[in-house]
Amino acid sequence: MDRPFLETAATLWYICSTFIAEEEEQKMGRGYRGELNLNNAQQTLCRKHAGAARWVYNYGLRRKQEAYKSGAKTPTAIDLHREINALKPSEPWMYSVSKCAFQEGLRDLDAAFKHFFRKCRLKKAGTWKGSCGYPRFKSRKKAIGGARFTGSIRVFPDAIQLPRLGLLRLKEHGYFPLNSKISSATIHEQAGRWFVSICVHEEAKDPQPATGNVIGVDLGVKTLATLSDGRTFKNPRALRKKITALKRASRRHSRKAKGSRNRQKAKLRLSRMHARIANVRNNALHQATTQIVARTRARCRATACDCARGFEHYRHAQKSPVGPSHCGCGHVRVQAANPVQS
Secondary structure, three states: OOHHHHHHHHHHHHHHHHHHHHHHHHEEEEEEEEEEEOOHHHHHHHHHHHHHHHHHHHHHHHHHHHHHHHOOOOOOHHHHHHHHHHHHHHOHHHHHOOHHHHHHHHHHHHHHHHHHHHHHHHHHHOOOOOOOOOOOOOOOOOOOOEEEEOOOOEEOOOEEEEOOOEEEEEOOOOOOOOOOEEEEEEEEEEOOEEEEEEEEEEEOOOOOOOOEOOEEEEEOOOEEEEEOOOOEEEOOOHHHHHHHHHHHHHHHHHHOOOOOHHHHHHHHHHHHHHHHHHHHHHHHHHHHHHHHHHHHOEOOEEEEEOOOOOHHHOHHHHHOOOOHHHOOHHHHHHHHHHHHHO
16 A cells, blocks of 8 residues: 555544544533332342342352462453353343343452452552452342343433333433433342432533632531521431431341341331431432522532531430431532532
8 A cells, every 4th residue: 555545544543533532521421310110020120130240240259269269360251251151051040131230240340359459559559548348249138239231221201221121110200311322220229119320421511600709618516507698507317306216126127037027027117217317318418508509609618517527436426416427517518519510
């Protein structure tokens, strides 16, 4: 080939790759989370996918440990997935779940080992003081877990379509974006309720200009937040209001025989109560931070907290009707700062 032709082709390739890279930089990944409205058959199928993801994670971890002890090469996620494909004829239950559950479970295992070795290097260099976090086996007794899906994912105003699961109804209509590229969707269970989280690539929007005055926010215990313009936000004290019922439910759960059906029902009631307390607290935090950001659009916000660091570790502070466990000063700072940084 002529040299001018090669130079022209290289120039075109560089221009196209630069244009694609600039387009990817302009897009931003954003997550959406919504609750699913499932029937009994759909719940059973979701449990099967969550169990398959847990099983393949434990299988890959066991194979990696065996290879390390024998001195052989550690298998990657691709090698382990080939082994699982070879096991499918002898394991008929594998055909009832999507291949995404196996693929993403093995990728999660590789990511766990990647973070483990990264922390080992940081600890060796003296920049990491905590534990390195070696991957552990997952147990079905602790939580049902979840599964992640990729590929053909479609979103409707009142439903979402996932591979092998089909069309799943959503409790909140019109929240998920309809005309955006979805890279993955994750289903997970929490206190008897099923949720789906999607990762969407959207166009990065320019931050809105700040037009308000500087606002000071005083985070306290009796009052969640007090603003410099005189507005105050009450602390819901969700834990204090439900502490008696929470103790009673915890005692009932501990008195049930281990492995019995009554213990499972008591565990579900206890987990629902914990989830209810967390939801009340998060709702108050979101409402307060939304009003602080939306109504003022201040150029900057100075926050001060009256909770002493480490005070929440004392037993008398946790039981106090105005203890720091009933307020989320750190969450207020993060949620109020996110709109400003974006």
